[in-house]
Amino acid sequence: MRTKIIATIGPATRSKEMLRKIIGKGVDVCRLNFSHGNYAVHAETIRYVREINEEDGSNIAILADLQGPKIRVGDIENGEIQLVQGEEIKLSSKPCMGTKEMVHISYNQIARDVKKDEIILMDDGKLSLRIKKSLDETTVLAEVVEGGPLRPRKGVNLPHTKLSLPSLTEKDRKDLAFILTQEVHWIALSFVRHSNDIAQLRKLIDDAAPKKKPWIMAKIEKPEALEDIDDIIEISDGLMVARGDLGVEIPLQKVPMVQKRLINKCIHEGKPIVVATQLLEGMIDNSRPTRAEASDVANSVMDGADAVMLSGETSVGKYPAETVETMQKIIHDVESYRSIYYKHNKPEDKGTDRYLSEAIIFEACKLARQMDATAMISITHSGFSALKTASHRPKAEIYAMTYDHFLLCQLNLVWGIKAMIVEGEIKAAVEISRCTIRKLLEKGLLQKGDYVINTASLPFYIKGKTNSLKVSIAGEDD
Numbered sequence: 001m002r003t004k005i006i007a008t009i010g011p012a013t014r015s016k017e018m019l020r021k022i023i024g025k026g027v028d029v030c031r032l033n034f035s036h037g038n039y040a041v042h043a044e045t046i047r048y049v050r051e052i053n054e055e056d057g058s059n060i061a062i063l064a065d066l067q068g069p070k071i072r073v074g075d076i077e078n079g080e081i082q083l084v085q086g087e088e089i090k091l092s093s094k095p096c097m098g099t100k101e102m103v104h105i106s107y108n109q110i111a112r113d114v115k116k117d118e119i120i121l122m123d124d125g126k127l128s129l130r131i132k133k134s135l136d137e138t139t140v141l142a143e144v145v146e147g148g149p150l151r152p153r154k155g156v157n158l159p160h161t162k163l164s165l166p167s168l169t170e171k172d173r174k175d176l177a178f179i180l181t182q183e184v185h186w187i188a189l190s191f192v193r194h195s196n197d198i199a200q201l202r203k204l205i206d207d208a209a210p211k212k213k214p215w216i217m218a219k220i221e222k223p224e225a226l227e228d229i230d231d232i233i234e235i236s237d238g239l240m241v242a243r244g245d246l247g248v249e250i251p252l253q254k255v256p257m258v259q260k261r262l263i264n265k266c267i268h269e270g271k272p273i274v275v276a277t278q279l280l281e282g283m284i285d286n287s288r289p290t291r292a293e294a295s296d297v298a299n300s301v302m303d304g305a306d307a308v309m310l311s312g313e314t315s316v317g318k319y320p321a322e323t324v325e326t327m328q329k330i331i332h333d334v335e336s337y338r339s340i341y342y343k344h345n346k347p348e349d350k351g352t353d354r355y356l357s358e359a360i361i362f363e364a365c366k367l368a369r370q371m372d373a374t375a376m377i378s379i380t381h382s383g384f385s386a387l388k389t390a391s392h393r394p395k396a397e398i399y400a401m402t403y404d405h406f407l408l409c410q411l412n413l414v415w416g417i418k419a420m421i422v423e424g425e426i427k428a429a430v431e432i433s434r435c436t437i438r439k440l441l442e443k444g445l446l447q448k449g450d451y452v453i454n455t456a457s458l459p460f461y462i463k464g465k466t467n468s469l470k471v472s473i474a475g476e477d478d
Contacts, residue, residue: 010315026328068190069165074104167197195231221245276309365392374450429456448475
């Protein structure tokens with residue numbers, strides 16, 4: 001498959017046996033949600049994934065998802081209160097037991113930041129309140145616009161309020177310190193609002209100087225992020241369309257086109273993008289998805305997403321393995337249509353230091369299409385050439401060759417890339433290409449006479465930018 005599957009790991013999939021099972025069904029990336037679980041549990045999951053990689057020769061990536069400044073309702077008396085349309089209720093940043101008169105909101109600046117007539121949404125937008133006024137420095141008065149049951153720990157969204165919350169909370173900083181001891185491949189930052197949120201996270205990672213630096217994924221779920229999206233894409237290593245909170249923060253009907261626009265932007269820039277939230281939600285409790293859910297997965301694949309993500313379906317669902325298998329079947333079927341391939345983006349800015357590399361990779365993908373090449377071999381030190389090759393969405397299989405296993409795992413999230421380790425002390429790109437072709441022939445992934453497009457930097461030992469393109473014929477050694 002070209003489109004990758006990300007599975008959130010939770011109680012339903014935490015054992016090594018179940019991890020191996022869902023990986024066997026098609027999981028490429030294991031997501032650890034730091035809104036839940038403790039360090040001991042996450043460390044055990046990371047250890048299991050690493051062991052599976054070593055035992056099975058796989059490159060499963062680990063994505064650590066920071067909670068970010070998520071606002072939630074506090075404790076509630078008897079576990080539930082009923083909000084009634086037209087009634088008033090106080091919202092306080094002071095911890096208290098929630099009642100019909102007042103509930104706690106985990107946002108210290110709520111009374112300062114909200115304005116009269118701004119809307120507050122709770123429980124994924126099911127409940128809606130309108131601000132009437134601030135009563136003091138900690139409490140506001142609101143009127144219920146759309147009522148219903150309110151339970152503890154439900155999420156709170158303020159789509160029209162300019163929040164003064166930091167992008168990285170104290171919890172995030174502690175979680176990050178732990179994550180950087182674990183050689184995690186990707187870190188996702190929640191509720192990104194501006195590109196400087198990513199810059200701040202990158203500085204913290206750089207200052208910590210881990211042995212292996214994770215790539216950063218910006219989760220897009222705030223309207224402010226859409227206003228600064230080009231700079232966010234530029235500074236990030238990848239994006240996630242986090243449709244849950246995004247669909248509450250902006251009008252629901254706008255989410256599908258935002259998803260398509262962000263995918264197109266990321267493909268153009270050569271940055272991987274993940275579509276997340278409720279893709280197969282019905283399979284949390286059912287062994288089959290709805291037709292609408294199957295169409296949603298299919299449309300994400302047709303749009304060109306690098307990966308599709310499962311959340312509750314694999315973390316707490318009743319049918320985690322069946323869910324992964326279902327998603328794999330949908331992806332496999334959609335990828336049989338040629339129309340999803342070859343999204344060529346010609347490099348235009350000759351002033352950049354990457355122009356030569358981008359131009360060669362562009363021509364390599366055009367040549368692969370023209371010759372109906374079976375494979376493209378990208379010999380890479382940093383991952384750049386493999387990422388750029390994938391961004392053109394070639395029909396030919398992409399094999400990324402490198403000495404760095406950590407990089408192989410990072411690339412495992414990216415569309416179409418089959419990352420492979422360079423074995424031994426091979427010094428020349430030509431030798432790596434020959435060895436790779438022989439290995440693919442032995443595995444039956446190439447047939448004698450197939451065309452193979454090779455890109456690399458020469459001389460290989462300098463670790464420079466891509467500057468060469470070569471066509472090989474499988475089975476005909478030079």
